[in-house]
Amino acid sequence: MKAEPSTDPSSARRPIDPIELARSNWVLNGWGSAASGMALITALMRVQQLYISDIERRLRPFGLTFARFEVLRLLAFTKRGELPVGKIGERLQVHPASVTNAVQRLEDAGLVRRSTHPDDRRSVLAHITDSGRTAVEACTELLNETVFSAVALKPEEIEQALRLIGELRMQLGDPGRPSE
């Protein structure tokens, strides 16, 4: 047993972590068996929100959102620099309409060009431009230095966290992680 987080309401000096406060309330209401799961899921939501805010703030000078950055990043990894928009949605696990929107914005910014697939005219190819490559490389470098390399965990802790999150993704039936 470790020291319990203080639930003392008189400790008004430092602001109590809202997540730990919620957890205490859960326990006090007799929902002890759900308290830790609630706290974990709330914490996941919170840290995601903090990361997306941080990343989008850094990308703003480039006129990119994280979603659009991911599209560019994906295209830049392909051999020919292009991918059908359906494939993009599949890889990034986003709705087709979201891909249409992102690719439209990227095309308006001159970072990708659209063309119809030569073998299947139903399909639309998104092709990264030179300008798009320049932008995505700069953004990748920036995010690598300021965010991804800066994660305040030891390497083995990152691997541990990845494993735990992987379990959760599997349980939730993440299509990207089939249990087969």
Add this chain to the structure above:
Amino acid sequence: MKAEPSTDPSSARRPIDPIELARSNWVLNGWGSAASGMALITALMRVQQLYISDIERRLRPFGLTFARFEVLRLLAFTKRGELPVGKIGERLQVHPASVTNAVQRLEDAGLVRRSTHPDDRRSVLAHITDSGRTAVEACTELLNETVFSAVALKPEEIEQALRLIGELRMQLGDPGRPSE
């Protein structure tokens, strides 16, 4: 050094986890020092998305979103069943405009009522109604049973995950977790 995750591109049989694929690409591009952090942050975004989808699907029959559920839950925990909307935003870490929107919807649904603070007429109090209490208890029970208690990790793994996420929140300057 531990065994590296497979980067073998020939394993095309089962759909590769997009996150592990991105990680491989990061390593192949010489961004090894950022690869695990990128994978962790991408995984956090993904699992958050899966949880929010799952939770909102379950809340839909009640006409609630997760954000609105959180507001109700917070109010139900207070002694008098009421809180200034500014405090709500502070606790849940959301923009004042978002609170206004959520409370407006909740009021339209008859789950909360608004009144002006007696001691400071600038401030608006949100007060949970009997109907709101009934709804939030039903939703809490449902989420506890189907989501929060069902987290597919052992108790000590949940605590481990909470600790690791806590480190990340601290690094990101989560106002709810001051480093003092």
Add this chain to the structure above:
DNA sequence: AAAGATTGAGTTATCAATCTTC
């Protein structure tokens, strides 16, 4: 008819501007 993508409607979140009260 089915697959692939787009469009339009509805919802939510954020930001700046505004309005009231202190």
Add this chain to the structure above:
DNA sequence: GAAGATTGATAACTCAATCTTT
């Protein structure tokens, strides 16, 4: 003037409906 909240504008996502091509 500053604090607290609301409003209006903008952006992004989801869903259903539509359109083209297979």
